[in-house]
Amino acid sequence: MTKTEREPFRDFLPGFRWEGVDRLAYKAEGSAPFKAITRQVLFSDPALACELRYFEIDAGGHSTLERHDHVHAVMVARGSGHCLVGNEVRTVKTFDLVSVPPGTWHQFRATRGEALGFICMVNAGRDRPQLPNEDEVHALRADPRITAFLDDRPS
């Protein structure tokens, strides 16, 4: 019998998997740009007002560059990489915290030759992400540090 979240104890398994937790597509293929990233839903209990998900990006991959009204509360759980929040690009490593405010462009990239895994807490009820249009990408790329990040050569 497959374990579910209703079981009190679910073991951590090799390869950053958990008992009774499926490894899912990050998003529907073609719905948005992303590369080499998966999603595992660790907690999604109707009694909880938030969900806790684990995302993992293979070396060289990235999440979608997007923004939305809801906020993200992130803790890196595996490896390291780079992250964009607003106009700021930073190296992030295991157990670092990232807060993504409302309406703020953000992206995670596994830029350091290793997988980047992170847990992300979000409100269970939340709005859909928006993608940047051409003008918005152009505005972001005006900052050489953001261009370097988006082109996978962060300084």
Add this chain to the structure above:
Amino acid sequence: MTKTEREPFRDFLPGFRWEGVDRLAYKAEGSAPFKAITRQVLFSDPALACELRYFEIDAGGHSTLERHDHVHAVMVARGSGHCLVGNEVRTVKTFDLVSVPPGTWHQFRATRGEALGFICMVNAGRDRPQLPNEDEVHALRADPRITAFLDDRPS
């Protein structure tokens, strides 16, 4: 200037600390039984319907044996120990998941000669914990495995 949760990036620091995060008392001293445990609030944003806290128990310490209507979504982040949820006692180790359902007795104990650290997601709005009365402790201790756990000699 001290970093706060409004900063997008907060570094993980030696000793399981984080930039701009205070290490707090677990609870008010004398309010309930507990031993050698601290609390750090990682995310408590009004825009989030949940909070994410990090608790750490020194070797030999324990959280309060308690229950409440709200649920806990827990991921171990450091070391290992034992955990009681309902009638079940289990070893837990880094990255294992623990779900505490409503109205369920639970306790974490750092039984394995090392610190036990875990993150815990809870609804921002939640009820206060209840302590067991004498009869309830007696009922729990009817199970030899629970007695061994409460007496710090888990099997």
